[in-house]
Amino acid sequence: EVGKMKGECFRPLGRYDFLDLGEVEENTQRAQLCRTIKRFIIDPALAKLVTHHLGPDLEESKAVIFECNPGPGVLTRTLLNSGAQRVVTLEGEKSFLPDLQALECLLDGQLEVVHCDFFKLDPMGRGSMRPPAMYTDKLFTDLGISEANWTDEVPVKVVGILPQRIERSQLWKLLYVLFDRLSIYRYGRVELNMFISEKEYLKLMAKPGDMLNYRAFGALWQMACHIELLHKEPWASFVTSSKYKLAIPKSRLPNDNLCLVRMTPRKDLFSASLTPSNAATLVMMVKQCLAKRKARLVDRLNMWSPDSGPKLLKEMGMQEDVLTGHVYPEEYKQLFELVDKSQEFTQSWLYEEVLENTQKEGWI
């Protein structure tokens, strides 16, 4: 089938030609040959469903779709079949490239294939940059996407499955670059449509008062993004590269599904008082506060600037004895804006703190 397509490379397919998704069995086998541990969307129905959620008006939407690690390309084809204007597949695995590139050839620019792993963009290390690792600016420049204003429409929609092993650190990394407006977020409010594990989703969405799960991680994501659960799909629906068995992580929280979650950065995240340059301090503040959810907020504030706690709380209209775990993400944002304005905090060590990231997958 592939060979045939290659042969026909001279005649570009029209946008209404229907692409064959291939046999499920064959696709499954190909996915299982993948050398790294990954999950793939092979089931056409699932691909359809994802496509549907990316819509509804794929044909009209100007946003570029980045598809992470498509593998055999079932979703890619489904996207194209539904009339997506511009799909960029970022494939980290060399073995899947020829096939995708063949498809790229067939089409008239609707599909671009890049040897790149979305989850290895902008690494911390300073080794030689070889694909699939890549700097975002190279990727975006090559694709001809330029920096946009924060308030512009969503320029890029990313769809993919977060690799299980680095799920959490990836989400943290994305969070940091989001607040700093670095990496992909330099190019505007990039929308993520990611499959993440159910437990991670539940943590992401934990509400104040849930003292066990409401942490800086969730609070900051909720502060930064509009988060929507699009779909829940059992783990079993995905094909895993077979050499290894991917154990589903145990958790106190329910964890039966992968959740397709849409995270759209809020238009009003940045303002006069919260800018990418001081956002790191906000992140630090929230992390410090929520390290211990049953601590009183006033104590934290007093620690950063003695006696300022009660004053700030009063301004916020909060109770004196409010616990840090009861404060809403939005309130933290307001609180930070007050803190940032306040003269008393200029001497505070809070501003001296620099977030150190010793993870391998860092951010720049």
Add this chain to the structure above:
Amino acid sequence: MSLLRLCTFPKCLSGRILLEISVRRVPYVDHCLTIRNNIERHISEPPWTSQRRHFSALIPKKEDGKKRVWEQSQLLDVLKARIQQLQSDVIVDVQHEKVQFVKASKSGIGASSGNSPKNVFGERTEVPKAGQTISKGGGQTGKGEGKDASASKSRWMEKLSQEKKTKTKKLKQKLGLEDKPVKSSKGKLMLPGTSHKTISTKAGIKTASTVKKSKTLKNQEHTMAASKHEHTMAAAPVAAANVPIRKAKGKGKASKEPAPELSEARNRAEEMERKAEAKAQELAEVEELERKLNQWAVSARPELVQDNSEARVYGDVQRSVRCYLEACVFCGDIDRAHRFLLGHHRMVSRRNLLNIGLYNIMMRVWAKKGSLNQIGRMFILIEEAGLKPNLGSYCAALECMGRNPDCSPHVINRVLRQMEEDGLPVDELFSHCVFRQDERDMVLRAIHTVQPDFQSSINTILQTCSSPLVKDFYTERADAKYPKMAFSLEELQERFSRQLSIEQASTITIHSVEAMKPVTSHMAKMRDLLAVQRLVWHKALVGALREGKIILASSTQKAVRLSLYPYLCLLDEKDYVDIMIQSLSNLPPSGESLHILAKELGNRVHNMFCIRMKGHNQMVDKLSHIYNEYAELLAKDSKEFDVLPRERWWKLEAEHSSGPSLLGDETHWPHMVVVELGTYLVDLMVKHMKVNSDILNSAYDRKLIPVLYHMYTFRSNKQVGFIKPHPILTQMQQDAMDTTLTFDSYVMPMLCPPVPWTSAKFGAYLLTPTKMMRAVEGANQHEILLEKCQDADLHAVLDSLNQLGNAAWRINQPLLDIIISIFNDKGSEKLDVPPPNSEAPKIPRYNQQDSATFTSAEKAHLKREVVNAKKKCSEMHSLRMDALYKLSIANHMRDEVFWFPHNMDFRGRTYPCPPYFNHLGSDVTRAVLVFAEGKPLGPGGLEWLKIHLVNLTGLKKRSSLAGRLEYANSIMDDILDSADNPLIGKKWWQNADEPWQTLACCMEIANAVRSPDPTHFISHFPVHQDGSCNGLQHYAALGRDVIGATSVNLIPCEVPQDVYSGVAQQVEEFRVRDAEKGLKIAQVLEGFISRKVVKQTVMTVVYGVTRYGGRLQIEKRLKEIDDFPKEYVWDASHYLVHQVFSSLKEMFTGTREIQDWLTESARLISKSGSTVEWVTPLGLPIIQPYHRSRTQMLKATIQYLSLQITHDSKERPDTVKQKNAFPPNFIHSLDSTHMMLTALYCYSAGLTFVSVHDCFWTHAITVDTMNKVCREQFVALHSQPILQELSNFLLKKYCSGLQSEVKSKKFLEYRRMLLLLAKVPQTGNFDLQRVKESTYFFS
């Protein structure tokens, strides 16, 4: 039996005690029993009651009546709570229960009052009946009423047994250490005054039913004698009985095992035959091995297997209870200790965790008070707990009797008779017990009342170490010339008293070398400010601590909960506060993690406590006495001795047996306690140390702000609690440049020769507790192993430690002055003198206003800069502080002669105890140290100095000795110039590998050549001899590899062989071959393969570096080569590490095999659930302390700390670590053995000898002798069948207990292990004796 019977002797004092006990006991018994009966009937029969018999015990309290009421009401409360808890389940039943409960307690009291005090033994016969009733439980009715067949019963039962299970589990894990008491499920387990017994009897093999039947009978005939501890006694016979059966089964199974299926039919028969043959052979082998093992098993001492597991099961809990009791006793809070022990005793689940030693602690207290009453009661408690009194118990009893002048001889006689019955000879009291204060005299007094001419005959015959390696050393002493020290007896004694006073003070304050800097007015101002602040903080902290203690003291109602309170009463409040304030000056500006800070504080308190305790035990006088006599052995002006320091000390101690023991028996606090205490102190500091915010800048508003902050840092998604100093504090400290440093006394080298190690528990410092074997926090498996060792087997190890510790040192003053001058100037990274903080990079701060103008790439860059700068700053700070400590200590010692006491790690590698300044340190510290004793250079000394100099430069590594000497002579001008003008001359020395030692050596040579006769020049300079790749040397010798042995200089050659070049050559050969084949990367690498590229990997491969690590090492080297194309680094390093490994395999055939055998053995042992252990040829037992970690939560107010406990020997071994670490650890245990042997034989040759692992030091004149000894001992060591002995040991250890598991899978694994352990790798045909002529073996 025992003491109970003893006490009933009608006319004696203790008889009366029992009488009065009984009077009180009886009423209480019945009362309590009835309550229990009623409840338990309704609970139906939980499984655990069926084996146990309940009867109650006395409550040994003066105000018995009051207490009883209190206890009753408490019991009522608890029961009520329990009932309420279960109410939701069955309301009707509970009401029923309540009614009965009240009734029962009334009737109980009524009944009890009827009992007459005379009925001493009546109680005994009655009690078992009650016990029976309970155990039969179920349908039977006990004392009357009670129909209980409600349906809910079983649910209750389930629930209760479930709760019980989880609770005991929890308890075992973290007894009492939790802040939170275990929930309300307590009720059912509270058995105030009840004792529980396990009826096991000798009839361990009998079936359950017979046990049950026999129970009634036994009960009636005073079951006490028969009762034993559940875990030890009952289990043993059963296990023993099982063995033969299991074995038979196992074998049967193995032989019957079906042959695996074969795919092809025609091959089948043939294959089968072959397999069968192989199998038969294997089986024969296995059988042969098992036969051997059985023989060993017969000859081995049986008790070894048992106590091993027993000791460890509850080790942690017992340790925390013990420490708690000791702390309570030390601070005089006997009431608390007593309540605590009783509290545990009364709860079955907790009582099971206690051991005899814990009861003995309280016994000792009562003995001090001379209260025979209490001693009697303690014996009853011990009895109830199903424990057997041991030497310590009897010791306390006798001591108490000794304190009572009018104690009847009958009582004492009874005790002595009882001891005899228990198989405890009286003599052992004096040889095994640790005495404090006047305890020994009191015990003796008691014995003398009945046996006036008794004399403790301490065994004065010294056994000798059994290892054949040191037979000569111990037996042939005629030729030995044990070195003397260059001091008179009086001098040594004077030094001792100075050292003693330092250790008694427990901390020492010295001048920092920075104090030499001129004082500016700003500095002076800051110093004053800081001093004032310290006073303020001191006051605030004392107040806060006092308050905190009051709260803690009053808030602990639960007697069984461990509270911090006693640990806060061990020292004066002032001492705690001093410790806290001192810790402030060590705090780095970037802060410190709470865990580390807490650990430091906790350890310092413990240390101080141990020293106080020794003072308290009044052993200092005795120590001085013995030391002063011991010094004769070392002093130059006293007679010659033909004994070793250890032997001398031992003899002196035996001669001066009266008074307290010198051996401290303090227990090391569990890690948890240390951290909890430390966290408490940190919490105080954070809350109560404040400073005015305008102290440095009056423009700011005045606010009282805390000096320390508790915050979190985030490291790869983990949050770590951190304590940070406020920038104001940091600035004050930096500007003030404190002139003094305060250290714990053990940080300083000793001013007198250390106390010789006479056992694994005693030696080194005078008062500071020191472990002979260092271990991870809280790990005690080493200690247990060492304790089990035969004393004599450790002698060689102890003696070598003593010899290393006895080397006296002095400061090389001219060199120290040069280093300090650079240090106080700007430092020098090149010369490894860390620059001050002022030289650190400024941390870039990006201004918010500017930030708009930056592009995001610039911002990212800036951010990275900030992170890097911060990292660099904190690194520089810690390096600087480290150097400051070292130099300040050296400077403080500049006019002194001093000693480094030694101990070792778990593999036997030796280390000096003082942590900062010692001869193991960097080039800088080594350079400022010289031997205190000087020896003339003699005929060859100057040449050795010159060769040593060349060695230090790192040049001429492949030249012969003559070549190196010639080179040295050719650069004499440079040498003299360096010596004369180190900082303004040609600075030749600065380019050496070890610049400071090179400079020192230059100066020594200059002095020597300028002296009138260099052969008479007195040199203090240590000359080093290094093993050439020592790990590989041992491997090559083990495997008798000819090529390997040649390349690491085990075979005499004209010039030194260099294994690194050898490997590089081999790699190059492989490369050429691959390049010809057209391999791209091999072609790229042309001309880049050098010694340097492979060196580190070859060096570390012996110590277990993996391909992964090796690749990183090579990558680093390749990156250093400018010409090498960067894009190939990864591929090239990958290729090279592969080639290096193959080359090594080619050159050291045997090595690889041995390494693989060791690794695989360790893997199988670890997989079978055991920890890898072995014994060095010198008899030192070694155990690898790698276990899976578990986390323990410490719920402190400031923060919850989760502690990773990796030492826990109950946990399964960490297989990966056990296997990867075994080969290197085994080799280290061999190199340490070689070093110890060399040390011992050098000692009898009269040499000064010290070592840095595989680098041996001595005076220039004695280098030749040392080299000879070193080679001879290497040959002697490897002439032993080391691997065979290891194999035997492992087989004995891991296969004799395990054999014949019934399950086939286990059995197969076992058999695999058996075969592997027995299969010692083959060796090559290298002639070991040739080492003796090899000049470059160590050079």
